[in-house]
Amino acid sequence: MAQGLRIGEVAQLVRVSTKTIRHYHKVGLLAEPTRTEAGYRLYGASDLLRLQSVRRLQALGLSLAQIRELLEGVEQAGSLREVLEALLTESERQRQQLEERCERIRALLAREPLRAAEQPAVDGALVQLLQNEFGALAEGVDPALLEQERQLWAVVDEYHWPAPSKQAMQEAMQRMADHARAHPAEYQALLAWGELFTTLSTMAADDPEIERLAQRFVDSDALTFLEAVQSLGEPPSMGAPMEEVMRELFAFQLTPTQQRFMELVQYYATQE
Structure with missing residues (x-):
């Protein structure tokens, strides 16, 4: 048996x-x-x-x-060695990727406010254009403002925009850079407000000071600069749906206090 x-x-x-x-x-x-x-x-x-x-x-x-x-395999020992060596190489590559992921997670945890979306690891074309055109103009500016600007455009840069939309963004950025070089004092006023804007994340959205700041901004040279850029001619158009989506992408990256400030600025500007 x-x-x-x-x-x-x-x-x-x-x-x-x-x-x-x-x-x-x-x-x-x-x-x-x-x-x-x-x-x-x-x-x-x-x-x-x-x-x-x-x-x-x-x-x-x-x-x-x-x-x-x-x-x-007939030569099991040799075959096994080759496969295990290849497996070790792949495992080390994956370990490096895990270490890089851990670093990105630590960076996200250290960021205030926390964001669900991870920032791209490599800057795209729009961020590079921003740095090339505005880098020299923004020398001495608070790094927090520069980083917020980079993060805002990095989110937009992640998407594969239609060529006309991307060209419109690049032309708008180029137009602002050219005007900034021609009117440095007004641009410096805008940067000063930008530095203040980054600090709004530490304030409550219902703080009465937010409304006073919005009113002051509407009367400042910073708004004059932005209005002058818009008056240079017909602005490049992405098309209404694309423009709305891009505005929403920007808004999602702002804190509630910063969003309220922007809404108040828009409101007071239309009351002029």
């Missing part, structure tokens, strides 16, 4: 399901063992060792197809 372990006993010993063992048979990882007269599979020590080899290689990250090729 044939001796051996039933499939359930083997599954318990190796800590896998009977379904997994049957799948190993199906994909050629485990040879069919002898059977009883009633058709039940009977497994021996060689089968247990094979199953353990499969499980250990799988735990290292090898696919079942790779494991089958390794275990069927």
Whole structure:
């Protein structure tokens, strides 16, 4: 009478399901063992060792197809070394990616206010244009303002805008940069307000001071500068839907206090 372990006993010993063992048979990882007269599979020590080899290689990250090729190879030791060396290289690459992800998560946790969306790892064309055109003009400005501007445009830069929309954004940015170089005093006034704008995140949205600041901004040279840029001619158009979406993208990056300030500025500007 044939001796051996039933499939359930083997599954318990190796800590896998009977379904997994049957799948190993199906994909050629485990040879069919002898059977009883009633058709039940009977497994021996060689089968247990094979199953353990499969499980250990799988735990290292090898696919079942790779494991089958390794275990069927004539020069198993050499084949295994090559695969494990390649696996080590891939694992080290993944570890580097995990370390970089951890750094990005730490940066997000350190940011106030917290944002659900992660900033792009590489600056896009619009951010680079911003830095190229305004970098020299903004020398000595609070780094917090520069970083907020970079983050705002980085979010917009992540999307694949239609060519006319992207061109309109670039032309608008270029127009503002040209006017800033021609009117540095007014642009410096705008930057001073920009520095103040970054500090609004520390204030409550219902603080009465927000309304007073909005009224002061409407009467400042900063608004005069922005209105002058708009008066230079027909502004580049992205089309109404695209412009609305871009405004919303900007708004999502602002704190509630900053959003309220912008709404009040728009309101008071229309009352003039």
